[in-house]
Amino acid sequence: MNLHGLLPEMIMLAAAAVILLNGLCPRESVRRASQWLALAGLVAAFVAAWRLAAPGQHAGWPLWPLATFGSLLASGVGLLAVLASWNMPFKDQPTETDSAYRGEYFALLLCSLAGLSMMAKVNNLIWLFLALELVSMPTYIMVAAGRGQSAAQEAGVKYFFLGALSAAVYLFGFSYLYGFAGSTRFSTIAAAFHSALALGHPPAIALIGLLMVVLGISYKIAAVPLHYYAPDVYQGAATPVTAFLAFTPKAAGFIALILVFNLTGWQLSSSLAGAVPALLMALAVVTMFVGNVLALLQRNLKRILAYSSIAHSGYMLAALALGPALSPEATRPGELGGSSINGLSALLFYLAAYSLMTLGAFAVLIYLEGQTGAAEDFDGIAGLAGEHPLAAGCMAVCLFSLIGMPGTVGFLGKLFIVQAALAAHHPVLAVIIVINAAIAATYYLRIVAAMYLRAAATPLTVRRPALALKLSAAVATFLVIFFGLFPGALYRQSVAGGRSVPTVYSAAHWPGRSAKRTAVGMPGSARAGLWAN
């Protein structure tokens, strides 16, 4: 891979640098341009990523579809996130100028997105760590600096300390993997796994290392057992930051997990190594239940969405646990009932779907709360349909999508995961997902009911309805419906990304010291059924 492949990230980081400088300008009118610069940078990054995603680009590099999926997701959803944080950071003192820290905020946002965009392009544990932390570090500051309230600072501190803890956990895991393979290069580790699996099963050190990576990264994706921070942080942070948190670290974490499991060649099916996927599935199930049942008890909308974010991580973990196995029917086109989507493709599709629908829901909250943060609980949005029918409509569509109603992209996301589960002969998992979707419907519908069936307690006022906020809610909602009806483009990208694994590591793709110890993954025809059975 040459530098050309890193064009989206370079654009983002360059834009971040320019915005940082721009934010230092004493003239407020210039500082106000920060958002526009961020928008322009992301549009350029998106165009670059789109061109890189064209067939034939970097065809020799097997993970390229996954990498471009990450770049497209980062820049595409990032655009919506910028629109949703148009007025950030919120000023709390009337004396403060309107955009004192605007440059910093958007520069950090772009850095974080650049980390996400880079995620699937790394080929080394060190780089993986750096990319993950490039995603997370800026968000710690964004949480704390997003608004002036003490709740935000508290959330920022919690998020940072616990994040450091989790980073320690997965870094520890990385060190075990290094100890196992003697290198931090992916190709070497994959080769080590391959030869160990060929002999029988990998040594415990490798498996424990793998597991600690999973545990550490489960912080990024807000999954059990490292999910505790999510509700507090989501509630404390300014809502645009919450929206950003619900998307960026989660996407980065899942792509990182795919990369890490890719090292094993998805071959962990022996009696011992099978523990890893089995634990992954167990964690997925526990995560779903914890997220959904705790969300039932909440009255604060941001906390509900935080728990819902945990629950959705559970669905995606389940998809990850299903792995890249394709159902045998998939090879017979035209056959009814054959799913042509594997667990990883379903995961990527769901990731994009979840980003859109959760961003849409948060965008409506941002639109409503203005400065006061009044629309944070059920009373705050009661009777919304009468006062702001369009906002209520957007919210309702996004919530229906989170439930998984047909016609929305959320439905297809769940459908693909369930299909993948059935194709991989895990009917119980499919049933559990459906049960959880039913539980989740309760609290989502409660929000809809508050908007449509209750009368407004106090007249809802929207103080500064910036056009960008309306636009972000509207565009997210539109995409939720659009991809729900015409999933073609998203589906193709997800399937390409999901099918690019298991990667066939070879010297041609990963030049360097490992040329002698080339690992060869399974040929395509034997992919099915070896993972997590």
Place this chain on the structure above:
Amino acid sequence: MTPIDFAPLIPAFPLAAAILAALLSGTKLKRAAHVPAISGVALSFFVALFLLLKCQWGQAIAGGAPYVQSTLWTWIAAGGFKVSAGIFLDPLAALFVTFVTGVSLLIFIYSAGYMEGDYGYWRFFAYMSIFVFFMTTLVLANNFLLVYLGWEGVGLASYLLIGYYYPRPSARDAATKAFITNRIGDTCFAVAVLMLYLTFHSLKFSTVFYGVLANPAFRAAHATALFWIPLLLMFGAFAKSAQFPLHVWLPDAMEGPTPVSALIHAATMVTAGVYLIARCLPLFLYDQPVLHLVGIIGCFTAFLAATIALRQFDMKRIWAYSTISQLGYMFMGLGVAAGASAVFHVFTHAFFKALLFLATGSVMHAMGGELDIRKMSGLGKKMPITTVCILTGCLALAGFPGFSGFFSKDDILSAAMNATWGLGPWLAVIGLLTALLTAYYTFRVFFRVFCGELRLPATAGQHEPSAFTLPGPQDGGGNRRGDAGTRGHGDTGKDEGKIAAAGYEPETVNQTPHTTIHKPEIASHYPHSLDGAPTMWLPLILLAIGATCAGYLGVFGGTEGGWIGGFLGRVPHMQPAVRYVVAPAGDMYLPAPWRVSPSVMMLIGAVVSLVGIGAAAYWHWFNRSAADTLAGAVRPVASFLENKWYIDELYRYGLVRPLRLLGHVLWRVDRWVVDGVVGVIGGIPRWLGFSIRSSESGRLRSYAFGMVTGAVLVLLVMWYWLR
């Protein structure tokens, strides 16, 4: 451009007209809703006629191929399942689409006069146009799913138009009944479509009919599916075409405005079932038991409906039963594999039945909504044009020699008589008996209403209370405005109030042969005759010409089956020779020797028709009291027929009531048992949430503790596993 490229215009024009008519609703131009509707269907008709002529003399279907098709766009693409919207043009489709649009055009013109001043004028034309859109889609579609779209669409249009006078409970009930009855058939059709896809991996006609079907090995491999598909299609067709036992909705459908009865419930939509089976005849020809069942049920329905029509008194209902009966003939024709004869009868029937309905509409118009044949007599002198037209229609329906119905009915009976299937001749005999009854009940109406001494009902020349308008202060003036302001609940009047107070009773809808309360029209506007406006009698005359002459298309212009037979014969399974041999194992186009020659059948048919007309003339013109005496003498039979063989009662006590009871029981079960269980289950997640809620304390150290504990727990599990 080849001719088929123009075919998409045929559905497109009515669709545009429907949208335009609906858009006019809010404007001052809503009184002009008939302009787009009539123009749309007229343009469609010309395109259809052009296609028909091109099919006959041009090169629309190149080089002797049975069909030509075009793909417009990909409609559905889901994985390997792909359906395109496309046109399938063969002589059958061309003929159907031409007469559908042609008859529609005449009825639209008639409606412009008939519906004038009605509240919801634009709505009427929007619905009618949308009907034509769906009907032409159904006929021109090149795959089963598109046919299904059209099929459901015409059902929807029918539902909307039967319930056009929705303030009236009887209209609402009739619409519901039609919809639910059709649902049974539609479900069967839908299952058939699914099975077709599973069997053929395609829904295209070209693939299904002209592909692997001819391969005996394929048929043997899919014997079960190939048995069930025609059977399910048959039920679909029977619901739409009102065949026993799903015929009960059609008489009630007369609640709609009369042009609707003429267009949808006589001439076109109800023949969609015939079209479907004619189209799918290749499937049926390889499924003899079902094909025979089609013939037997068709024959039985023809007889059943004809007997019921003997003792009905409402003119529109008599024509409704007659429609069922004639549709029975068509299915009988299909049952003996005489596709061309069946379609020929559809063609002639469209003319004379539309004519009868429209002429009846004129009578209704003049009589202030009264349609009871016992209350009127001798109208011939008052409505000369209507009388001549209706006489033409009656002669055609009765199979009077020389009129269209004579030739087409005779064609079917002759085909049945000469079928190699042993039961064929018996069907023909029952068909002849039915023809006798048909001639009798048809002329019973004619002689009762138009002959004898003049007797008018009390309502003649008056306004009847419209469903939508308050009776105006001076007769008529108020109603003509019939506008948004007058719509409301006050319109229901006294009778409506009573019905509403009595409660909603869907089953009672057949109990009262209710005259259709109709849009007001003042007879005194036309002091010289009661024939109505030129827009009303002009289509009548054109239809009368069609009813007289259409039959000759099946006699002249070809060796067997006339021009129609030759034209349709270009479709392989519609060849006249097919009628003699019903699909033996091998060759299905084998001609068989005559049993009774067609000319002899014609002679018998003529005699039967004349006897029926003569009997009707004696009892209902010259000696009416004798008819009453006769009816009194066979009272049980008469009341059996008056109550329509008690089929509605059978359904009510055998189906509706038990289902209702079951529904009630299930509701109780749902309420007490299921809801209770659900309540308990629904409580589990909440309870679970409460029990782990304390883990979210908000303290950083407890979070860190929880995270580390969780991670350690997971690692411990792993450790035990590895040991």
